[in-house]
Amino acid sequence: MNDGSDSQSSYSFLIAFVENISSNLLKNKNNYRYSEAVLNFAQSLFILGGRNVYEFVRLNLPGALPALSTLNASLEKAGVGIEEAEFRYDLLHHHQNLCGYQVAVCSEDSTAVMQKIIYSAATNTFTGFSTPLERGIPICRHYQTDSFDQLKYWFENKEKSNCLNVHMVQPLIASNPYSSPFLLASYGISNTFTAIDVLNRWLWILKKSRQSNVRVVAFSTDCDPRYLLAMRLATGFFAKLANNRIKNFGILWESHGNRGNSMEIPAISSKSRQSHRNPGNPMEIPAIPWKSRQSRKSEIRRFPLVKQQQYKIIQEAKRTWLNINVDAHEKKYQEYEHQYQQDLKQFEFISSTHIDTNDTTLFNCFLLYIGHRIHRLKQEIYYEKLPVYRRKFVRLRRRLKPTKKNLVTIAPIIILDLIRHPFTVAELAYLSRGPTYIRPNQSALRPSGQREKQVDKKMNDIINKVKNYMANVYDGRSKIPTTVPMYKFYSERLRTYLLCRYMIPLPLMDQLRARRELKLDKSIRRKLKNYKLVLRETDKSGVLHIGHARDYERKAMEYREKTGAHEELTSNPLDEIFYQVIQLLNKLRSANKISVPQKLKMMPIRNKIELAYMYFLHKSHKKGTPLRPIINTIHAATTQISKHLDELIRPLFDRYARHTTIVDGVDLLSRLHKYIQNGYFNSSTLFVAFDITNLYTILPQEESLVILAEFLHVHHCDIIQGISIDTILDLGRIVPQANAFVYGKKFCRQIIGSAMGSVFTLTLANIFMWKWERQAILSKLPAHEFYGRYIDDIFFTCNESETKVKKWLESANQFHPNIKLTYTIAKSVPFLDVLVCNQNGILFSSVYHKPAAELSLLSFLSDHPRHVFRNVIQTALMRAIRYSSTFEALNIERRSIRLTLLLNE
Helix, strand or coil: CHHHHHHHHHCHHHHHHHHHHHHHHCCCHHHCCCCHHHHHHHHHHHHHHHHHHHHHHHHHCCCCCCCHHHHHHHHHHHCCCCCCCCCCHHHHHHHHHHHCCCEEEEEEEEEECCCCCEEECCCCEEECECCCEECCEECCCCCCCCCHHHHHHHHHHCCECCEEEEEEEEECCCCCCCCCCEEEEEEEECCCCCHHHHHHHHHHHHHHHHHCCCEEEEEEECCCHHHHHHHHHHHHHHHCCCCEECCCCCCCCCECCECCECCCCCEEEECCCCCCCECCCCEECCCHHHCCHHHHHHCCCCCCHHHHHHHHHHHHHHHHHHHHHHHHHHHHHHHHHHHHHHHHHHHHHHHCCCECCCCCEHHHHHHHHHHHHHHHHHHHHHHHHHHHHHHHHHHHHHHCHHHHHHCCCCCCCCEECCCCCCCCHHHHHHHCCCCCCCCCCCHHHCCHHHHHHHHHHHHHHHHHHHHHHHCCCCCCCCCCCCCCCHHHHHHHHHHHHHHHHHHCCCCHHHHHHHHHHHHHHHHHHHHHHHCCEEEEEECCCCCEEEEEHHHHHHHHHHHHHHHCCEEEECCCCHHHHHHHHHHHHHHHHHCCCCCHHHHHHHCCCHHHCCCEEEEEEECCCCCCCCEEEEEECCCCCCHHHHHHHHHHHHHHHHHHCHHHECCCHHHHHHHHHHHHHCCCCCCCCEEEEEEECCHHHHCCHHHHHHHHHHHHHHCCCCEECCEEHHHHHHHHHHHHHCCEEEECCEEEEECCCCCCCCHHHHHHHHHHHHHHHHHHHHCCCCCCCCEEEECCEEEEEECCCHHHHHHHHHHHHCCCCCCCEEEEEECEEEECCEEEEEECCEEEEEECCCCCCCCCCCCCCCCCCHHHHHHHHHHHHHHHHHHCCCHHHHHHHHHHHHHHHHHCC
16 A cells, blocks of 8 residues: 555656646647646756757657747746856855755856857847956956947957856755755856866855855866866865864865865865765864964975965965954854843843842842953963963974975965075075064174174264254254263263163073074075075065076066167266266356255265166066066165255145045045045946056156156246256256166166166156146046046046947057056956945945965064054054945954964064
């Protein structure tokens, strides 16, 4: 009896399917009807089998399945249609609430499709092109245009997609192993993506899914080499660590073919029908606050530069997971704190009626008890649990000592552009403290005679400053002659004090540290010289870089040949430049074009000048590690002229060009808020940001001076502090023309542009851009739009279409042969150190960290004054408060500051 019931239940759909066919065959085709079960089956068959399979079944079983028009109407009614490249996290959250699951597996796969371009009227979007990726994430609604020319350009130049990439989420429910999957996203894709794109996309899906209350515990994909490489990137730094576990994550990575150990981070498996797990014995990795210097020493990598990108991806992944973990803990703490306050208020209300004879309420007694209990717990944690925890941590590190070299640290480290290097772990750890680190107690290791000379020099400097100050009249105070006996008495007291400070013996630990770091410093210098290596600070990253001198010289030569901005000289031009400057100043003075004080202020002193020198900084964040040229002109013969011209002209530029100048991120946000108050900001407003490539190098010398004269004439500044425009041009011409420098053992002269280290170059570049922006940008931009520039970085708002803005920028790119720009047009763009977003007509802002920037600050071990460290923290917090438009953004930046401080020991 029971067997018959089970059999009948098993064939219930088949029976209903046959009955539906029999019923339809007795009717006219226009009157065919289909039950809900048959419609669900038809939808599943069409989605999984495709159109050809569906039509084959429908034509061979008359009356069994509805026509495609009926099926499409059913699908639209069910709301299963999705937009290309749209990740439906809102519907994922609804699906999670409906099915009642917490964990899921996310799969990614591609299937071949016919190349076909379709227009969607609902979104005004063309579908069928290969969707562009931004850090691995597809850009939704990228192919929107109202221009036929733009559409023609896409058809002629953009690749039509022949693959459809699909992301599915499969719920993991213990009570229902056959739960229905959820289609998260689908989009056309080309074959040009990389493993780094895949890894970035997985990390983004992991983060966004957690916000929808879905914890992705595994990623599943096919055996494409790029996906396998992404798995190795993600799991490579864990595979070397036996039995490792990251506490409180609760999600697992696994990789087919690599029997890694069980860890609580997302699992990745390949579709080769197998996956392997090996739980092992989990061990805890300690929290960041207990990260010691020794851990950083052991984690210095010896990767050549070709592996730096892989190392960076792994490092960023670990930082992302750490932030997710900290965020989860903080939210849980806030929930506990809220619950505690609620219970405390309820207890206060209940106990308010219980008063003893001493007018002491039960609530006050409870608060007293809680206070003592908290104090006791703190003492117990500090004196009992933490020492035990640290002993366990030390034992763990000793057991992991054979695998220490395979660890990847989240702390900023030195970049080694070498396959093999001669440096010890201690030396690399010392260099990883960054370019701002100052070795402590340097004078204490010098002989006593040198220290006495240093004391006398310091004393004479202080006495001379005091004498000069007291010899002048300030605020009605009478001056004191420099010959009074009081100065002798004061100098003797000051010398005694300085001798006590400089000669006092150091504590033993400080002395050992000073000697150890001096030894490391000498050893590093010796190895750099013997192995012909170059140590330089990186550009924008905030860390040091070591590479071969031959590679450094090769890149410098490639830069000079590419730009053609320098010519080599046969002899030292210092004397010639010196006499040119003297001759020019004497000529201008004899013609009464400058005054005597002005001449003396600009006059170089022969025994204090020296030829400028050129060096390069490594752009480690760019492919091939190119170089950025810097010319140090601090002691050049034209430096005083450059400073004086800057003092004359920069205040004028700051006054007359203030409305188009952005000072910093705070200034940008304040002016954007004024733009919003004027009512021009809406949900369709675009942000445009672009920068000029190599502005200082491509700056035309004569043309810049002509534009300078035009700027002064336009603003009626014909005479500035008694100096005419012609005289200013004569003085300004010699600054770039006399820009000679030494590089290595060669003498060179810059023939195009001007020195980046010259203060007058900045002012000249600003005035050159003043003319360019008026003609190339401001003439086309509506007057009510916001426009601002910070040297070579430009930002403006626009309510026109993106296609029209692109035409403006392409036209501006061709306006001047030397000016080439790279631009970004979006509703979310970074500018300087602030990220601005247009979220449906609401301005959102937060602190922006450039991808090249490391979590590097002043090392806490550096021998800087203590107030400098306080200023570093205060500056970072004030910037976070000023830039963050929401409390969530402020909280994210606060965690980033805390992590950065913990990593900069």
